[in-house]
Amino acid sequence: MSLLDIKNLSVEFQTAHGMFRAVDGVNFNVDKGQILSIVGESGSGKSVSMLALMGLLPWTAKVTADVMTFDGIDLLSISKKERRKIIGKDISMIFQEPMTSLNPCFTVGYQIMEVMKEHLGGTKKELEKRAVELLGMVGIPAPESRLKAYPHQMSGGMNQRVMIAMMIACKPRLLIADEPTTALDVTIQAQILELLVELQKKQDMALVLITHDMGVVAETAERVVVQYAGQQVEKQEVKGLFNHPGHPYTHALLNALPERATDKHLPSIPGVVPGQLDRPKGCLFSPRCEFATDLCHATPPTTTNGVLCHYPLQDGVPTGHPGGQQSKVAGGNG
Structure with missing residues (x-):
């Protein structure tokens, strides 16, 4: 049995223009000790999917799923009190921006110890000793003195390390890292990963x-879920995804990697991710896809072999496409 199992997860928000589906039918599972990466542009529903799992979405959100279990526990049916016993202890999440995640009014030592006190208990002396150990584990020098520091007295990289220390304090079985290096200098990003x-x-x-960084995925993950406009468009093992992407969007993301550039100009994907008011009738990627046909514009695709596309790619060629072999993927606009 998988540690985390999610089937047909959807998240809707009430807006001035009606209900907006930010996440639409996402499916994946994570086994013990496994690294799964969720990739896609901003607006793809990556963070919202995980915030739904954590129970951290506002009251305006409506979360539905056929299955959402952690170690066999149904997260959709348990009470808020039961969820609080799991969240922060067995499931932890590192957020994108450490300066807005840490409380500026309390020392970093107090905030780390607060997590342990809530879930594990212990005397003040025991908690302080464990907090010092954690700060040392995440590479913060002179951890004893840092316990009394406030977030504004530390750099962005140091604050991100503090966040990691907080999230691993209770030895979680599942850690969610939401673009943990976005706000950091390039030199610090590799260290944090x-x-x-x-x-x-x-x-x-x-x-x-x-993450939205395919280079990070290649270096760290075992399996990959690709999301676009709230939908899961592809799911593969890392090696298979990089060697044989099945969705034109995935292929375009990979072509946009600088190391894959074969021309002076780096390939890019035209257009933007659709929002609530400009969603296409058919495939959500169709306005940006060079292979889109009338079928793509009019009819939503179904998932075949983990790929949400009417014409999944095979060795760079969209299978079953009316254009046939001449539709070989070119550039990065697929």
């Missing part, structure tokens, strides 16, 4: 890494 993978292996925890 290396630290996360090292901790994941050391504590044998499952890791869900949310």
Whole structure:
């Protein structure tokens, strides 16, 4: 049995223009000790999917799913009190921006110890000792003195390390990292990713890494879920995804990697992710896809072999496409 199992997850928000479906039919599972990456542009519903799992969405959100279980526990049916015993202890989440996630009014030591006090208990002396150990584990120098520091007295990289220390304090079985390096300098990003993978292996925890950086996916993940406009468009093992992408959107993301550029100009995907008021009638990617036909514009596709597309790619060629072999993927606009 998978540690985390999600089937047909959807999230809707009440807006001035009616209900907006930000997540639409997402399916994936994560096994113990496994690294899963969720990729896609901003607006793809990556963070919302995981916030729904954590129970951290506002009251305006309506969350539905056929299955949402953690270690066999139905997260949709348990009470808020029962959920609080799991969230923060067995399931933890590192957020994108550490400066808005940490409370500026309390020292970092107090905030780390508060997590442990809530879920594990212990004396103040025991909690302080464990907090010092955690800060040392995440590479913060002179951890004893840092316990009394406030977030504004530390750099962005240090605050992100504090966030990681907080989230691993109770030795979670599942850690969700929501673009954990977005707000950091390039030189610090690699250190944080290396630290996360090292901790994941050391504590044998499952890791869900949310990112839009395909390079990060290649270096860290075992399996990948690709989301677009709230929908899951592809799900594959990492090696298969990079060697044989099945969806034109995935292919375009990979072509946009600088190391894959074969011309002076880096390929890009035209247009933007559709919002609430400009969603196409058929395939949501059709306005940006060079292979879109009348069928794509009029009819939503169904998932075949993990790919949500009318004409899944096979070795760069959209199968069953009216254009046949001449529709070979070119550039990065597929």
